[in-house]
Amino acid sequence: MSITKTRFAVIGAGHGGKAMAAHLALMGFDTVLFNRTPERIAAVAARGGIDLTINTSDAGGFAPLASVTSDYGEALESADVVMIATPSTAHRDIAEQAAPYLRDGQIVVLNPGRTCGAIEFDTVLRAAGCQTDVTVAEAGTLIYASRSDGPAQARIFRIKEAVPLAALPATRTESVLAALHAAYPQFIDGGNVLKTSLDNMGAIFHPALTILNSGWIETRHGDFEFYIDGASPSVCRVLDALDRERVTVAAALGVRAQTAQEWLQMAYDARGDDLYQAIHNQPGYYGIKGPASLNHRYITEDVPMSLVPIAALGRRYGVSVGAIDSIIRQASIIHRTDYYRRGRTLEKLGLENMTVGELTAYVCEGVRPE
Numbered sequence: 001m002s003i004t005k006t007r008f009a010v011i012g013a014g015h016g017g018k019a020m021a022a023h024l025a026l027m028g029f030d031t032v033l034f035n036r037t038p039e040r041i042a043a044v045a046a047r048g049g050i051d052l053t054i055n056t057s058d059a060g061g062f063a064p065l066a067s068v069t070s071d072y073g074e075a076l077e078s079a080d081v082v083m084i085a086t087p088s089t090a091h092r093d094i095a096e097q098a099a100p101y102l103r104d105g106q107i108v109v110l111n112p113g114r115t116c117g118a119i120e121f122d123t124v125l126r127a128a129g130c131q132t133d134v135t136v137a138e139a140g141t142l143i144y145a146s147r148s149d150g151p152a153q154a155r156i157f158r159i160k161e162a163v164p165l166a167a168l169p170a171t172r173t174e175s176v177l178a179a180l181h182a183a184y185p186q187f188i189d190g191g192n193v194l195k196t197s198l199d200n201m202g203a204i205f206h207p208a209l210t211i212l213n214s215g216w217i218e219t220r221h222g223d224f225e226f227y228i229d230g231a232s233p234s235v236c237r238v239l240d241a242l243d244r245e246r247v248t249v250a251a252a253l254g255v256r257a258q259t260a261q262e263w264l265q266m267a268y269d270a271r272g273d274d275l276y277q278a279i280h281n282q283p284g285y286y287g288i289k290g291p292a293s294l295n296h297r298y299i300t301e302d303v304p305m306s307l308v309p310i311a312a313l314g315r316r317y318g319v320s321v322g323a324i325d326s327i328i329r330q331a332s333i334i335h336r337t338d339y340y341r342r343g344r345t346l347e348k349l350g351l352e353n354m355t356v357g358e359l360t361a362y363v364c365e366g367v368r369p370e
């Protein structure tokens with residue numbers, strides 16, 4: 001008896017999307033690659049697939065794709081699972097554009113969701129009038145460390161061994177993990193989407209480390225070791241203050257979030273008496289250069305999509321977020337914009353009037369207040 005394999009659509013043809021689509025195809029899964037800009041995928045379409053190199057194995061090669069398209073209808077028509085591998089700033093637009101084409105039983109996974117990505121996606125689908133029974137889930141991080149080597153080439157440096165994932169509501173997480181298991185046994189139960197959102201370590205490490213090293217970035221254009229030279233004792237004290245606020249916001253919502261030091265120990269076995277020591281005891285951080293400019297996703301994505309919703313949740317539920325607010329304000333000044341307005345506000349997420357109990361019921365059981 002033949003077993004029908006899960007059919008995938010990968011949305012986004014950047015570093016992560018191309019690697020994901022190629023890897024899925026090489027594992028034998030029927031895979032469609034979508035990108036909104038046809039020019040970006042023209043070479044992939046012409047070749048009918050992607051040349052993939054996997055540094056950790058000999059399993060690379062040419063990965064033939066079922067389809068390469070810029071049409072949402074074509075991309076989603078036969079997919080069982082829709083893997084969104086774009087910056088989180090694109091999630092809202094993707095939800096609006098995809099809403100008419102989604103069908104009952106499909107699973108949408110944000111890779112990753114950053115902070116409240118699944119909540120935003122679900123809220124936008126409902127606002128767009130999508131009444132199909134779609135399960136939205138989010139991963140805590142992108143499963144790949146990857147780069148695009150050329151217009152139809154991708155390289156995977158590393159595949160993470162364990163990535164937390166949660167569905168909205170959490171009662172559907174087990175079925176999502178089951179649907180993904182053949183392709184991605186690395187996905188594990190992440191609790192609920194509040195936990196995956198508030199365990200977002202990029203919110204702590206990226207924006208502040210970038211902003212507090214603005215001088216080096218603008219004068220040396222990234223020619224310094226970002227996590228070593230950039231993470232001085234004083235900078236690490238700021239990171240630690242941000243981290244304490246994040247963990248406290250999570251606690252106010254009934255979530256036990258990992259501290260940055262706990263995460264470094266879990267992910268890299270990097271230990272220390274404080275955050276400064278733990279960062280400098282992580283061998284993988286040595287050699288990583290800083291951003292070449294301040295126009296970088298560490299600010300343009302991580303501030304509005306990560307820090308803004310954490311700060312908003314803190315203010316709503318009575319937690320002081322002065323350190324987080326200071327980084328958001330500095331980012332807004334540097335980029336001459338209002339990241340509070342551009343970011344994931346509680347109003348955009350549909351959470352502005354929810355009590356903690358109502359929010360918990362929503363993420364755990366899918367029950368929204370009338």
